[in-house]
Amino acid sequence: MEKEARILVVDDEDRIRRLVRLYLEKEDYEVEEAADGDEALTLALNQDYDVILLDLMMPGTDGIEVCQRLREKKSTPVIMLTAKGEEANRVQGFEVGTDDYIVKPFSPREVVLRVKALLRRSSQTRFLDTETAARNVIVFPHLTIDLDAHRVTADGKEVMLTPKEYELLYYLAKSPDKVFAREELLKEVWQYEFFGDLRTVDTHVKRLREKLSKVSANAAAMIVTVWGVGYKFEVNGS
Incomplete structure (x- = not known):
């Protein structure tokens, strides 16, 4: 049996965090939330997650900086959440180690499918x-x-x-x-x-x-x- 995956959802919009959490918990994933980049870094560096869903544009420490600082210590898979007009930022996200991105507005079902795909690839590469x-x-x-x-x-x-x-x-x-x-x-x-x-x-x-x-x-x-x-x-x- 596969172990229950732990997922961290990072977004400064409470509505988005709760919606994504609702859909992920329906898949029996263990979900935690962070409302800003500093909180996300504290959690991500001190705990182990299977996937981090990370908003790109946040006040203060943004998603790019969070990913960059995370990659200095860990290789946790990261899916960046970005707005439509942020293509240059998405490229920058890949440069600092993002594994995938999802463009807002998105379907919560798409998020679930992307998370499942990334979890599957992460586990399959071990064998x-x-x-x-x-x-x-x-x-x-x-x-x-x-x-x-x-x-x-x-x-x-x-x-x-x-x-x-x-x-x-x-x-x-x-x-x-x-x-x-x-x-x-x-x-x-x-x-x-x-x-x-x-x-x-x-x-x-x-x-x-x-x-x-x-x-x-x-x-x-x-x-x-x-x-x-x-x-x-x-x-x-x-």
């Missing part, structure tokens, strides 16, 4: 290769991906990745030297129909490289840009 049960660790020079532990190490040091960054790395790494177009990565890594643009892929690749490079320049160099096409995972040496 991605059920067909090759004897091979649950992928080892490259400078980089190891432990599928069962959902853990990435570069030159022996652990790299903290969000679920989406982990999925992107795994998707590239499971087919070394194969070139993937941005369109294919957007479709396959995000899985369900996703109304994003190709910059979503670019910002995630950028963040993934930055995190790897802090630990191992050699590991970061394995993610190669193929200009005009997309990206590939390149293994040099053995």
Whole structure:
């Protein structure tokens, strides 16, 4: 049996928080609320949540800053709630580590579906290769991906990745030297129909490289840009 997921809903509008909470609790999720960015950070850093629904525009500490500061400590999946005219802010959200976004006004049922999809992907990435049960660790020079532990190490040091960054790395790494177009990565890594643009892929690749490079320049160099096409995972040496 799957454990009950814990979800934090962050929005400065009481009406939105209560509506989203109502629909999520109907799915038997445990839901907590935060009315501003400071309260959200206190809760998110001191407790463990399976998903955080985070409003982008809030007075004081906004969603971008909350996500940025959260990512310094944790990889909790984040879905950003944004208004229609905030496309530039959404791109900025991806740059600081948002996993998905939902545009206001939204259907509460859409929120539930997005949360379910993100929870499903987060759990599935722990056991991605059920067909090759004897091979649950992928080892490259400078980089190891432990599928069962959902853990990435570069030159022996652990790299903290969000679920989406982990999925992107795994998707590239499971087919070394194969070139993937941005369109294919957007479709396959995000899985369900996703109304994003190709910059979503670019910002995630950028963040993934930055995190790897802090630990191992050699590991970061394995993610190669193929200009005009997309990206590939390149293994040099053995």
